[in-house]
Amino acid sequence: MAAAAAGPGPRRLRRAAGPGSLCHRRLCFLVLLVAESVSGVSGWVVTSLPGYDGPLPFHLETGYVEVDKDNGAELFYYFVEAESGAGEQDVPFLLWLTGGDRCSVFSGLGFEIGPIRFVLEPYDGTLPRLRYNDNSWSKVSHILFVDSPVGAGFSFSREPKGYDVGDISASLQLHDFLTKWFNDHPELLANPFYIGGDSYAGMIVPFLAQIISEGIEAGKTLPNLKGYLVGNPGTGEITDFSSRVPYAHGVGIISDQLYETILSHCQGLDYINPGNVLCAQAMNTFNNLIDEVENAHILIDKCVYASPEPNINIKTDGADSRRIIREETGTGKLNHPPAQPPFGCVTYGYYLSYFWANDRRTREALGIKKGTKDEWVRCHDKDLPYTRDLGNVIKYHRNLTSRGYRALAYSGDHDLLVPHLGTQAWVRSLNFSIVDDWRAWHLGGQSAGFTIRYSNNMTFATIKGAGHTAPEYEPERCFAMFRRWILNRPL
Numbered sequence: 001m002a003a004a005a006a007g008p009g010p011r012r013l014r015r016a017a018g019p020g021s022l023c024h025r026r027l028c029f030l031v032l033l034v035a036e037s038v039s040g041v042s043g044w045v046v047t048s049l050p051g052y053d054g055p056l057p058f059h060l061e062t063g064y065v066e067v068d069k070d071n072g073a074e075l076f077y078y079f080v081e082a083e084s085g086a087g088e089q090d091v092p093f094l095l096w097l098t099g100g101d102r103c104s105v106f107s108g109l110g111f112e113i114g115p116i117r118f119v120l121e122p123y124d125g126t127l128p129r130l131r132y133n134d135n136s137w138s139k140v141s142h143i144l145f146v147d148s149p150v151g152a153g154f155s156f157s158r159e160p161k162g163y164d165v166g167d168i169s170a171s172l173q174l175h176d177f178l179t180k181w182f183n184d185h186p187e188l189l190a191n192p193f194y195i196g197g198d199s200y201a202g203m204i205v206p207f208l209a210q211i212i213s214e215g216i217e218a219g220k221t222l223p224n225l226k227g228y229l230v231g232n233p234g235t236g237e238i239t240d241f242s243s244r245v246p247y248a249h250g251v252g253i254i255s256d257q258l259y260e261t262i263l264s265h266c267q268g269l270d271y272i273n274p275g276n277v278l279c280a281q282a283m284n285t286f287n288n289l290i291d292e293v294e295n296a297h298i299l300i301d302k303c304v305y306a307s308p309e310p311n312i313n314i315k316t317d318g319a320d321s322r323r324i325i326r327e328e329t330g331t332g333k334l335n336h337p338p339a340q341p342p343f344g345c346v347t348y349g350y351y352l353s354y355f356w357a358n359d360r361r362t363r364e365a366l367g368i369k370k371g372t373k374d375e376w377v378r379c380h381d382k383d384l385p386y387t388r389d390l391g392n393v394i395k396y397h398r399n400l401t402s403r404g405y406r407a408l409a410y411s412g413d414h415d416l417l418v419p420h421l422g423t424q425a426w427v428r429s430l431n432f433s434i435v436d437d438w439r440a441w442h443l444g445g446q447s448a449g450f451t452i453r454y455s456n457n458m459t460f461a462t463i464k465g466a467g468h469t470a471p472e473y474e475p476e477r478c479f480a481m482f483r484r485w486i487l488n489r490p491l
């Protein structure tokens with residue numbers, strides 16, 4: 001990899017060099033020296049990003065950690081240093097994971113809790129622009145974003161076999177990742193360490209926390225685990241899905257009659273694959289009704305794609321924009337451009353991210369290894385194997401909270417995918433006593449959601465108005481919640 005004439009150099013020199021010190025307005029797409037270490041970790045400092053005007057106002061490091069030597073599989077990461085008090089040992093450290101199917105952790109970085117956002121403007125074939133996010137959780141915490149499992153985002157395997165992972169093997173690889181990453185960043189080992197994630201990452205977060213806690217007890221060198229947080233999390237409980245029924249009923253998506261029919265015919269059954277005809281019929285009606293709303297946030301418009309076929313036609317100039325993309329990626333192998341949503345639709349940023357992440361200049365700035373990833377996609381669609389082998393993770397929640405680890409389970413209250421009702425139910429089933437009874441929590445003099453705190457440092461909170469990936473919809477409220485919780489203050 002070519003180094004920029006006077007790049008800031010290897011990671012360890014970062015504070016001496018100072019972020020952005022070598023940037024010249026927009027023309028500073030830096031490619032940096034590789035700090036390859038013996039431990040299987042390679043990291044770069046990124047002081048500017050294509051599309052972001054000027055030097056980045058936060059410290060970003062990207063890199064890879066090898067997690068499967070036999071197959072040549074490496075996980076890609078983005079490390080964002082806390083924007084204040086970075087050198088202090090009491091600054092929290094958050095490992096963030098995204099859900100599935102194999103969604104890139106860039107979803108967390110660029111749409112939920114990280115310091116950048118896309119400027120929402122119609123795509124015209126040029127590089128999408130980025131801006132700063134005022135509600136970045138990195139204002140109070142270091143955040144390590146990891147593209148996991150292998151195959152997500154920029155993580156890759158040289159052998160196809162390396163993509164064949166599941167809940168357990170992916171969690172063990174994350175454990176291996178952390179051991180190596182912290183071995184390379186020993187100065188951060190003592191900081192209070194938290195693991196967070198939403199949606200399907202709700203399966204991985206408590207299991208990973210469990211194996212790390214076991215490693216700590218066995219005396220291994222691991223980060224200083226204090227707790228974890230999960231947002232609209234999957235748990236493997238039947239209520240993850242069955243709670244959609246009372247939720248849809250409560251908000252007026254289904255009728256009293258259908259609700260009663262489902263209750264009487266589906267009791268105790270799997271709502272997704274019901275083994276009884278009456279229940280199956282009722283669930284079919286139910287599914288048709290909920291299909292009328294955006295399940296990730298019941299109040300927003302459903303994003304009906306602007307063109308029936310996935311394509312990248314822009315206005316009248318489709319052929320030309322195709323050419324631009326091909327030239328800029330340098331691979332010519334963009335096979336899955338997402339369908340273009342109408343401008344203004346909530347997924348428009350996802351659409352932009354595809355063109356940004358596949359741009360040659362972005363890849364150079366991030367230090368993406370050549371030939372490892374022809375095409376970046378925000379989420380996969382069952383094109384790579386994955387085994388769901390964790391079953392139900394409530395036992396890990398129970399074990400961790402029983403042993404003093406702090407936990408926050410939060411729910412965007414407008415999510416129909418994993419409704420707050422199901423999350424409330426399993427949190428309650430841990431059977432801890434209430435230490436701060438259900439009440440509103442506030443921001444700017446208004447309720448921002450509701451919360452209840454149980455003994456054993458178990459907190460549940462809703463975020464008013466938020467959907468499935470809550471910080472994407474209510475960034476200010478979610479940041480306030482995170483900030484209070486991570487700093488050990490009441491919500």
Ligand SMILES: *[C@@H]1O[C@H](CO)[C@@H](O)[C@H](O)[C@H]1NC(C)=O
Binds near residue numbers: 398399402403
């Ligand atoms: C938690 O898990 C550990 C390790 O598997 C086990 O030794 C311990 O007994 C469990 N503790 C509780 C309270 O369940």
Ligand SMILES: *[C@@H]1O[C@H](CO)[C@@H](O)[C@H](O)[C@H]1NC(C)=O
Binds near residue numbers: 226403406455
């Ligand atoms: C709750 O968390 C605090 C801060 O980490 C800790 O000091 C305390 O021991 C925890 N309480 C319980 C009951 O585990």
Ligand SMILES: *[C@@H]1O[C@H](CO)[C@@H](O)[C@H](O)[C@H]1NC(C)=O
Binds near residue numbers: 431
């Ligand atoms: C819940 O806790 C109460 C009192 O602490 C206890 O009597 C009850 O048996 C517990 N239930 C379960 C399911 O653990």
